[in-house]
Amino acid sequence: MKYIIIGLGNFGASLAEKLTKMGNEVIGVDVNMSKVEAIKDKITHAVNLDSTDITAVSSLPLKDTDIVIVGIGEDKGANIMATALMKQLHVKRLISRAVSPLQEMVLEAMGVDEIIHPEEETAERWSKKLNLQGVVDSFEVNRDYSIIETEVPDAFDGKTLEEIGLKRKYDIIVLTTIKITREKNELGTNKDVSNVQGVASAKTVMYKNDIMVLYGHNKNLKKLLKDQDKY
Numbered sequence: 001m002k003y004i005i006i007g008l009g010n011f012g013a014s015l016a017e018k019l020t021k022m023g024n025e026v027i028g029v030d031v032n033m034s035k036v037e038a039i040k041d042k043i044t045h046a047v048n049l050d051s052t053d054i055t056a057v058s059s060l061p062l063k064d065t066d067i068v069i070v071g072i073g074e075d076k077g078a079n080i081m082a083t084a085l086m087k088q089l090h091v092k093r094l095i096s097r098a099v100s101p102l103q104e105m106v107l108e109a110m111g112v113d114e115i116i117h118p119e120e121e122t123a124e125r126w127s128k129k130l131n132l133q134g135v136v137d138s139f140e141v142n143r144d145y146s147i148i149e150t151e152v153p154d155a156f157d158g159k160t161l162e163e164i165g166l167k168r169k170y171d172i173i174v175l176t177t178i179k180i181t182r183e184k185n186e187l188g189t190n191k192d193v194s195n196v197q198g199v200a201s202a203k204t205v206m207y208k209n210d211i212m213v214l215y216g217h218n219k220n221l222k223k224l225l226k227d228q229d230k231y
Contacts, residue, residue, distance in 0.1 A: 003027070004060060004068045005131070006051045006082050008035040011097070011118040012071030016043045027060065031078075048092045051082040054089075062091050067130060070096040073118065076103050082160035083112060146213050149178070152206045153228045162202040171223045172216035179210055 001024045005016045008030040016028045020043045027045045030036050040046035049056040051072070062068065068091040072079040076099065083096045087110060090220065095114040095227060098104035107115055116126060156164050166172045179195045194211070197204075 001025070002061075002064060004062070004065050006030075006068070006070045006086075007072035007075050007079070007097070008032075008039055009071065010098070011073065011116075011123055012069070013039050014123035015069070015071065015126055018123055019130065020044060022127065022184055027065075029060070032150070040119065041093050052078055052085065054085055057082075057085050057089070062086075062089055065091065067093045067095065069109070070094070071116070071118075073097060073099055076100070079103070080106060080110075082192045083107060084110060088110060120145060143151055144217055145215070146221060147175070147213065149211050150179070150225065151227070152208055152210045152212050154208055156206040157208040159206055161200060161204050161206070164206065166214075166224070170216065170220045170222060172214050172220055174204070175213045175215055176200050177204065177206065177210050177212050179207075 001019075003016075003019055004027045005012050005019075006029045008016065008028050012028070012030075013035070016026050016039065020026045026043045027047060028036070028039055028043050029049060029051055031033045031048070031050050033048045036046045036048045043180060047060070049059070051057055051070075053054045068086050070079055070083045070086065072082060079097060080203055082104070083094070086094050086096075093114075095116060096107050097116045097118060098107055099118075104115055104117075161174055162168075165178050166174060176199055177197045179197060181193050181195060183193045184190060197210075200212075214224070216224075
């Protein structure tokens, strides 16, 4: 996977390093040359430029990048401007950082569906989440076991957990399912709202577009995610 991370403060730099160690290509961007110098030997590329300048930003390989993350924290104006430029340039997948409820609402109004709250979510968690294809969210229980959220594949639609047999085939437990509904926030912009459906059982029916919350060994979870592409 190829990432561009804009903003190399504590969170952005940590995320850039972790994704690089996982074997990804990571380009780090910051207007502060000292931050670029500090990380240049730890990630694939480090670039010193103003992410609010469309001419400068256009020099980045945006079309070839899978995910762009705007991690600017202190300067909320720069964060929103950089995010707006990424939307204007139609990047494949955009994730932006919010440090206040108002900033989050502005980002939602701009159509940013994925928002990072680094004060609550660690770079370690986001690096694992981004590195596993198909994962909506993840939580590491220990070094070997994790809880992840992933979309219900088409092949599971309308089937019970007993029929699907994830425990039998992968030794993975489905803890619960989540239905996603669209509601309007205070600015009148549509926002996804998660509705947890309760503890899953063998009779729980899976539905396309729902989220299933899985617990298991990391190697089994990765195998399931890989196999899901074949369904």
